Amino acid sequence: MKISSVVVALATVVPTFAMADPIYGLWKTVTENNEYAYVEMAPCGADICGTITRTFSNGKEVKSDLLGKTVVWELKPADTGMYNGGRIWRRLNGKTYNLKMTLSGNSLEIQGCFLGVCQSGGTWKRVR
Numbered sequence: 271m272k273i274s275s276v277v278v279a280l281a282t283v284v285p286t287f288a289m290a291d292p293i294y295g296l297w298k299t300v301t302e303n304n305e306y307a308y309v310e311m312a313p314c315g316a317d318i319c320g321t322i323t324r325t326f327s328n329g330k331e332v333k334s335d336l337l338g339k340t341v342v343w344e345l346k347p348a349d350t351g352m353y354n355g356g357r358i359w360r361r362l363n364g365k366t367y368n369l370k371m372t373l374s375g376n377s378l379e380i381q382g383c384f385l386g387v388c389q390s391g392g393t394w395k396r397v398r
Contacts, residue, residue: 293318293345293353293373300380300392302362304328308397309341318345318353336361345369358382358391367391 291313297320299307308324320342325334345356356369360382367382380391 291318291347292351293347293371293378296323296397297378297394298397299394305361307336307341307361309394311342314340314343316346317343318347318356319343320345320358342369345371360391 293311294313295311297309297311299309305325305327307322307326309320310323311318311320313319319340322334322336322339322341325332325336339359341359341361343357345353348354351373353371353373354369356371357366358369358380359366367384368388370381370383370388372379372381376396378394378396380394381388382391383389
């Protein structure tokens with residue numbers, strides 16, 4: 271009887287872990303003007319969003335009014351390791367861009383697009 275209880279418990283827990291998208295987690299953004307942030311990528315409804323959880327300047331953590339700001343939204347998985355359909359906000363100019371992301375191991379290549387022209391926004395590195 272105990273063995274069947276364990277099997278039922280595992281059967282309900284394991285699928286939950288299997289459904290987690292590999293992009294979920296904490297990412298270090300590209301450093302611009304000696305500043306960067308940690309962004310938590312997580313589900314938000316049917317999409318994926320990214321929210322700033324920590325900010326850094328000159329390698330030291332700093333308090334910022336950007337904490338809690340959603341900088342990635344409406345992102346959707348497209349193909350293995352590919353994501354698109356989202357939007358991204360860039361702090362340096364305050365503008366938003368159409369977004370494509372490519373996941374490769376612990377690296378996340380960012381492409382911002384405007385009027386169909388895409389440019390690299392650098393690579394985010396996985397923190398956890």
